[in-house]
Amino acid sequence: MAIISPLTFFRFAADHSGLLERLYEKRSRITETELREEVLACRKETDPAPQRVINQLEELGIIEPSPEATAAYEMRRPVAQLLAYLLHEYRLTSVEVIQAYLSDLQKLGVGLEKAVADKDGAG
Secondary structure (H helix, E strand, O other): OOOOOHHHHHHHHHHOHHHHHHHHHHOOOEEHHHHHHHHHHOOOOOOOOHHHHHHHHHHOOOEEEOOOOOOEEEEOHHHHHHHHHHHHHHHHOOHHHHHHHHHHHHHHHHHHHHHHHHHHHHO
16 A cells, blocks of 8 residues: 555545545444445535545545455444544543433532531531
8 A cells, every 4th residue: 555645635534524424333233335324424615526535535545345245345443443543532532421421420410509508507
């Protein structure tokens, strides 16, 4: 495999983040037909032809032909690990998660205030 420019890789990833996330969520072998359908589902007007996007996925080392099947692909392990890290970090800082943390902190604060008030009343 040729050396891949990080700039080219991350520019492609930024332009096709929705597609990469969908491919990551599959977490299994994907047929050529399914891959084409995913590319079409995520396609923007400015994107190159679907086959060009598929070729770029291969050229950039994002997917590779599956050794266990004909006309099927798998996301390469390093790419899947990178996406797992990025998606996990994103989910940890989503608005919903932060709101849940704040709600828990508020409940704990109320509990502490009650405990202090009960202690002041008893002492």
